[in-house]
Amino acid sequence: MDGFMKLGLSRWLIEQCMQMGIRKPSPVQENCIPPILEGRDCMGCAKTGSGKTAAFVLPILQKLSEDPYGIFCLVLTPTRELAYQIAEQFRVLGKPLGLKDCIIVGGMDMVSQALELSKKPHVVIATPGRLADHIRSSNTFSMKRIKFLVMDEADRLLEQGCTDFTEELQVILGAIPAKRQTLLFSATLTDTLQELKSVAMNKPFFWESTSEVKTVEQLDQKYLLVPEKVKDAYLVHLIQKFQDEHEDWSIIIFTSTCKDCQILNMMLRRFNFPSIALHSMMKQKERFAALGRFKSSFYKILIATDLASRGLDIPTVQVVINHNTPGLPKIYIHRVGRTARAGRSGLAITLVTQYDIHLVHSIEEQIKMKLIEYAVKESEVLNILTQVNVTRRACEIVSIRPHVYYGNVDQDLATTRSFVLCTVCNALVQANIRPVSTGCTYSRA
Ligand SMILES: Nc1ncnc2c1ncn2[C@@H]1O[C@H](COP(=O)(O)OP(=O)(O)OP(=O)(O)O)[C@@H](O)[C@H]1O
DSSP states (O other): OHHHHHTTOOHHHHHHHHHTTOOSOOHHHHHHHHHHHTTOOEEEEOOTTSOHHHHHHHHHHHHHHHSOOSSOEEEEOSOHHHHHHHHHHHHHHTGGGTOOEEEEOTTSOHHHHHHHHHTOOSEEEEOHHHHHHHHHHOOSOOOTTOOEEEEETHHHHHSBSSSBOHHHHHHHHHHSOSSSEEEEEESOOGGGHHHHHHHSOSOOEEEEOOOSSSSOTTEEEEEEEOOGGGHHHHHHHHHHHHHHHOTTOEEEEEOSSHHHHHHHHHHHHHTTOOEEEEOTTSOHHHHHHHHHHHHTTSSSEEEEOGGGSSSOOOTTEEEEEESSOOSSHHHHHHHHTTSSOTTOOEEEEEEEOTTOHHHHHHHHHHHTSOOEEOOOOHHHHHHHHHHHHHHHHHHHHHHHSOOOOOSOHHHHHTTTHHHHOOHHHHHHHHTTOOOOOOOOOOSOO
8 A cells, every 4th residue: 555655546446446455566666657646748658467457447537536527538540449448547546536538439339439529538548540530520529728738558549551631630639629638558568659759748757667578577488380281270279278277278379361361260169169250351340259258267268360459458368379470579479468467477489480590580579588389299280180170261252252142141140240241232232232242352461
């Protein structure tokens, strides 16, 4: 209790922390909370699972309790799932305040979101695209009095990658006051420091953990060199082994595309593994449902694209398997950071083909440590090789064949609908009409 008290937090907040099992501040909290309470902008760069969320939630709640009004704080985050997770921390820690929060993300009803915004919630947690849409289309809410802007996974929000938020951020920054406190957090801030400094303009306090190694100590990091053609057999072997030896372990498998994610899920299901997919081609409600079932351990295996690589905090995840070697070291850092969180141990295994060895070298260079080879009994993999390859092929054929469905639309398509259907088929399903053979294949990867 003393630790948090020394940082200047009120007793009621510390008691809330205790209820969540947060007993003493983590280094990022210890270092960033005091300057935030002093009114400074802050950039915090600390390892995955080290408590960055509470490092901004706690001082914001403290300040909110001193002068409560809405809209007091805006939190931006790159994914919808993360927005819900952050809102949950605000809710639990801010309960004694009667905190009102509002989540503004894509894929959910815009009218009810607009209504919630008009009720002046204390905290708005949003993905940039949907919030910018509201700002453009509505005059029923104002963000002109916002005291805090938080950008969680700030480097992702500012990088101009496949999802570029630049335009949306311009709209949002134009709608909030220039005089505000800006808080930027991520496990990988250094690539985008210049862009970040232009957002946090008031000589931000910058804190970065001093450790040279960029991943957490408790994480066991392995690689497995596999020929491209037998990758899936190795994957099935690994999962079988973990299932046999550690019934209670949850596993996340990262894939490079939505299509691969879906096919791997179909394949693992055929081997009776309790797996579920999560990718951006799924409907939002399906995404939340999949994540919820994985979190509650109803499904022990989550197959996901990089949609799930940042921020998600699921304590039961013991293993992360990279089905493809990430092309960028920082993607690797975030993916493997889904395990070994908050001081717990974890294992990360990256499947590396003959074409990816240079990627492993750049990952090792960036994280400042060498991955160790994971030992596998090859004979056991060879035993299942044909069966796995035949099953994979069968799944690929099912997923690309012309769309002929005979059963109940909802049941047959519940898991694959948003993924395999072309626009025409999709329109038919929406109208509750079974698509007959249209000859369409995937329209997107
Ligand atoms: N001081 C603390 N002591 C113990 N547990 C903590 C502490 N602070 C936060 N936690 C817990 O640690 C877990 C990870 O925290 P959080 O999700 O904020 O990590 P993060 O640093 O944001 O990770 P990432 O970079 O992956 O987003 C959460 O379950 C949180 O409740």
